[in-house]
Amino acid sequence: MQILDGVLVSGAIKEALKMEVAQLITNGKKVPHLAAVLVGNNGASETYVASKVKSCAEIGYKSTLVRLDATISENKLLGVIEELNADMDIDGILVQLPLPKHISDEKVINAIDPSKDVDGFHPISVGRMVLGAPGFIPATPHGIMLLLEHYKIDTRGMHAVVVGRSNIVGRPMSILLSSNSNPGNCTVTICHSHTKNLREICLQADLLVAALGKPEFVKADMVKEGAIIIDVGITRVVDTSKKSGFALKGDVDFASVSPKSSYITPVPRGVGPMTIAALMKNTFKACMDKN
């Protein structure tokens, strides 16, 4: 069993970007600038956005954090997006999800200028991804592909099973793994809450991506010997022994599953840091595409 170390790989990606930024500065060019919009004060979202802003600083990007009250109207939020679209200095815009219930994710995502859509959630970005055309790939699936690439894992011909069909992870992941690329070229099954015989399907997986958001859902009896396990889950569960009062749990029962796996991502320090590295790559691309 080998750990797929998201901290190590994301660190290397961020280091390479830092050198690119230093080169931009030497050449008197503009540095990438990411705008992050955070609505309300969901604890997990606060942590994710803080990590994104911190990574920008480490690499040498500019960042702007736009904090908005949970009660902001949809129209006001759309107005904020319009301002960020029009701001020539800003290369990338992300709106942290989930949004409060009275705001439509779809309307907000559709309002982002596709050339600044570093989350890759805009229909134009999704369309390009499905067609295999250049564009922004959603950060979590992109980060997972970068991780597989770093460890030179040849997934060609594998049966990949993706559990979870969110627009953020499961669906784009299924597209990337089935695309004619490397890594990619898998036969993909996508499972969800209505899937029958989920355990039997998971047992067929050479590569299993767990992205359903249920802590420790995938147990050893659902996993084939030698499978590659990608754990996207990151749920806060109460843990009074921790200073924060919670522990982070993946969707995979790491203790029982890891001995059966060939490669596995831990939680934390697996997919999470790769998501941020992929976002940083997308932001760099947004800045370069403009010039």
Ligand code: GUN
């Ligand atoms: N919420 C959970 N994951 C993500 C992500 O990758 N981007 C944004 N904007 N929100 C998220």
